Amino acid sequence: MLLELKHVSKTYEIGDTVIRALDEISLGVAEKEFVAIMGPSGSGKSTFLQVASMLAEPSSGEIFLSGQEVSSYNEIQRAHLRNKQIGFVFQSFNLLARTSALENVMLPLFYAGYGADSSEAREKAKVMLERVGLGNRLNNTPAQLSGGQQQRVAIARALINDPTIIFADEPTGNLDSKSGEDIKQILRELNQEGKTIIMVTHEDDVAAIAKRQIVFRDGKVLSDSAVHHKSSTTSKAKKQKGRS
Amino acid sequence: MTVASVAKLAFKSIMLNKSRSFLTMLGVIIGVGSVVLLTSIGTGLQAYVTDQFASLGSNILYVVPGNPFGENGGFGGEQAMIESTRPILKRSYFNQVLRNNRDLIKDGTVTAINVAEAKYGKETKKVTLYSIMSSYETVYSSPAEKGRWFTDAEEEKAERVVLLGKKIAEELFGQVDPVNKRVLLNGQGYTVLGVLGEKGGGFGGPSFDNYVYMPLETSFKYFDTELVDSFIFEVRDKEQIKESTLAIEKTMSKYLDEDEFTVFDQTQLLTTINSILGMLTVGLGGIAAISLVVGGIGIMNIMLVAVTERTREIGLRKALGATPNLILLQFLIEAALLSVLGGLIGLLIAYLGSLALQPYFPAKVTLEAVILAFGVSTVVGLVFGVAPARRAAKLSPIEALRYE
Numbered sequence: 202m203l204l205e206l207k208h209v210s211k212t213y214e215i216g217d218t219v220i221r222a223l224d225e226i227s228l229g230v231a232e233k234e235f236v237a238i239m240g241p242s243g244s245g246k247s248t249f250l251q252v253a254s255m256l257a258e259p260s261s262g263e264i265f266l267s268g269q270e271v272s273s274y275n276e277i278q279r280a281h282l283r284n285k286q287i288g289f290v291f292q293s294f295n296l297l298a299r300t301s302a303l304e305n306v307m308l309p310l311f312y313a314g315y316g317a318d319s320s321e322a323r324e325k326a327k328v329m330l331e332r333v334g335l336g337n338r339l340n341n342t343p344a345q346l347s348g349g350q351q352q353r354v355a356i357a358r359a360l361i362n363d364p365t366i367i368f369a370d371e372p373t374g375n376l377d378s379k380s381g382e383d384i385k386q387i388l389r390e391l392n393q394e395g396k397t398i399i400m401v402t403h404e405d406d407v408a409a410i411a412k413r414q415i416v417f418r419d420g421k422v423l424s425d426s427a428v429h430h431k432s433s434t435t436s437k438a439k440k441q442k443g444r445s
Numbered sequence: 446m447t448v449a450s451v452a453k454l455a456f457k458s459i460m461l462n463k464s465r466s467f468l469t470m471l472g473v474i475i476g477v478g479s480v481v482l483l484t485s486i487g488t489g490l491q492a493y494v495t496d497q498f499a500s501l502g503s504n505i506l507y508v509v510p511g512n513p514f515g516e517n518g519g520f521g522g523e524q525a526m527i528e529s530t531r532p533i534l535k536r537s538y539f540n541q542v543l544r545n546n547r548d549l550i551k552d553g554t555v556t557a558i559n560v561a562e563a564k565y566g567k568e569t570k571k572v573t574l575y576s577i578m579s580s581y582e583t584v585y586s587s588p589a590e591k592g593r594w595f596t597d598a599e600e601e602k603a604e605r606v607v608l609l610g611k612k613i614a615e616e617l618f619g620q621v622d623p624v625n626k627r628v629l630l631n632g633q634g635y636t637v638l639g640v641l642g643e644k645g646g647g648f649g650g651p652s653f654d655n656y657v658y659m660p661l662e663t664s665f666k667y668f669d670t671e672l673v674d675s676f677i678f679e680v681r682d683k684e685q686i687k688e689s690t691l692a693i694e695k696t697m698s699k700y701l702d703e704d705e706f707t708v709f710d711q712t713q714l715l716t717t718i719n720s721i722l723g724m725l726t727v728g729l730g731g732i733a734a735i736s737l738v739v740g741g742i743g744i745m746n747i748m749l750v751a752v753t754e755r756t757r758e759i760g761l762r763k764a765l766g767a768t769p770n771l772i773l774l775q776f777l778i779e780a781a782l783l784s785v786l787g788g789l790i791g792l793l794i795a796y797l798g799s800l801a802l803q804p805y806f807p808a809k810v811t812l813e814a815v816i817l818a819f820g821v822s823t824v825v826g827l828v829f830g831v832a833p834a835r836r837a838a839k840l841s842p843i844e845a846l847r848y849e
Contacts, residue, residue, distance in 0.1 A: 251843050256764060256841070256842045256843045257841055257842075257843050258841070276768070276769060277768045277769075277770075280763065280766050280767060280768045280769075281766065281768075283763075283764060283765065283766050283842075284765060284766020284767075285766070289764055289765070291846075295757070295761045295764075295846065297758060297761070299461045299462065300461060304457075308762070308765055309765045309766055311450075311454065312762070312765055312766035312767050312771065313766065316447075316450045316453070317450045317451075317453035317454045317457065318453060358765070362766075
């Protein structure tokens with residue numbers, strides 16, 4: 202198992218009431234899986250994503266990443282882990298304003314130890330932006346890019362440190378359907394290339410691109426099932442699996 | 446990851462947000478600029494007055510009627526005004542003091558002040574007549590720039606001659622050389638013997654350059670008054686100011702009661718004036734301190750607003766792998782760059798301001814003011830740049846990302 206959660210709970214206190222956002226969750230995600238996390242709002246799917254991706258700490262339980270127990274990591278270790286092993290794609294893109302696409306993509310490289318002006322980092326970021334089809338938009342700031350383009354910059358940023366898992370939180374939630382299709386296509390391709398993706402969504406058609414769907418309700422897993430794809434996609438994925 | 450590389454990042458961040466950076470700096474600029482400029486005015490004033498007194502010589506003793514320093518050491522007062530209108534001091538006392546104390550006192554002069562209307566050609570001016578003896582030239586080191594001083598003989602014979610201060614000479618005669626011209630004082634003709642070199646003088650108050658200098662006996666004879674303003678004595682040795690004061694008092698007390706006259710030197714006068722100027726400097730310093738506080742609050746405000754706005758940015762940076770220390774370091778460097786740069790701009794403005802004031806006012810930028818203003822602004826800038834960032838860096842990435 203690449204990622205494994207054992208009896209993970211997350212509780213919040215709002216005033217006197219204790220909210221149990223995650224209730225004793227235990228599940229595992231294997232390498233190269235593409236998991237869609239679904240469920241109504243308040244079901245705990247977003248909390249699951251935050252806890253599993255090291256953005257938030259669990260209240261109890263253990264999390265293992267590549268066999269390593271990471272739930273007891275301190276703040277600095279967690280920061281390094283997020284930097285090197287995890288890529289984030291947010292619903293609202295979260296790009297730095299007034300900062301070029303290239304510099305946005307370079308940001309995780311900076312925290313990985315590249316210099317602020319490293320030409321190697323610049324070259325890497327450029328290659329990554331070309332890969333998401335923005336080779337001609339390197340110096341545009343977020344304000345000069347469409348939503349779909351901004352999300353592609355965010356995906357390039359998520360990929361730049363070659364992470365083990367990509368976490369995507371409603372990646373198409375703020376996009377029109379055409380841009381949404383583009384992002385879905387990119388995510389599908391990334392998975393076919395062997396990236397493990399865990400994606401939160403409430404849209405069925407977006408969830409349909411994943412290979413496995415986990416439905417949350419009241420902080421618990423309601424269902425966990427494989428998705429049946431059109432044969433072409435499945436066979437292609439199988440072929441890739443065979444190669445690696 | 447080196448500090449230099451974080452510094453580059455901080456610099457980029459400043460350049461990417463020029464208006465925010467400028468507003469942040471503005472507080473520092475105003476704080477430093479106003480404090481340095483205001484204190485430069487106070488200290489400049491003090492230095493100027495001290496210099497003026499030093500240029501008049503510090504081996505001078507004055508004898509005036511009554512007690513001009515009053516009971517509280519202040520200058521002036523009603524009693525002094527009344528005393529000075531009574532003819533108490535007499536030329537004969539002055540002569541006696543000189544005769545009795547040749548060993549201590551080198552020379553001296555009696556002074557009297559009158560006003561008159563001076564006229565040359567079409568030019569008419571109200572002027573102050575400063576009546577003195579010819580020894581005034583050496584006692585007060587006021588040589589004639591043009592022409593010559595009157596002699597002892599001319600003074601004693603009450604000749605109708607005058608010397609002019611530089612400014613009044615220009616005002617009455619313009620481009621014409623006044624030497625040997627006749628000027629009318631209250632309608633009577635006087636020959637101008639010479640023009641004195643520039644001496645300067647108080648702000649708005651009487652200036653030596655505006656006086657018309659007249660032989661003492663001449664003014665006694667033609668202005669119908671024997672009222673003497675003061676005796677001025679030049680002491681041979683500065684170290685003997687105290688002895689000389691006592692000696693003069695001893696001679697004078699033969700003619701007058703102790704409380705009818707006062708002997709004082711310039712240090713006494715200077716002390717009084719400096720205490721007034723000191724108050725002025727403290728007052729200006731107070732204004733400066735208020736500007737520093739206002740500037741500081743400005744810095745705090747904009748820094749707080751900036752960090753609130755940047756909490757989401759901090760969340761994102763944390764999500765992407767920034768450790769809290771790196772975030773703090775970046776904000777520390779940004780705040781330091783802005784504070785120092787703003788401080789330097791403020792200093793530059795204050796310096797240019799003091800230069801611009803120079804023709805009218807002897808403003809003087811002091812190191813203490815620079816250090817104080819720069820130090821306080823920088824510390825305020827750093828503390829309020831970093832403190833909110835510290836708070837934001839402690840939030841979990843997800844809390845910071847959702848911050849609004």
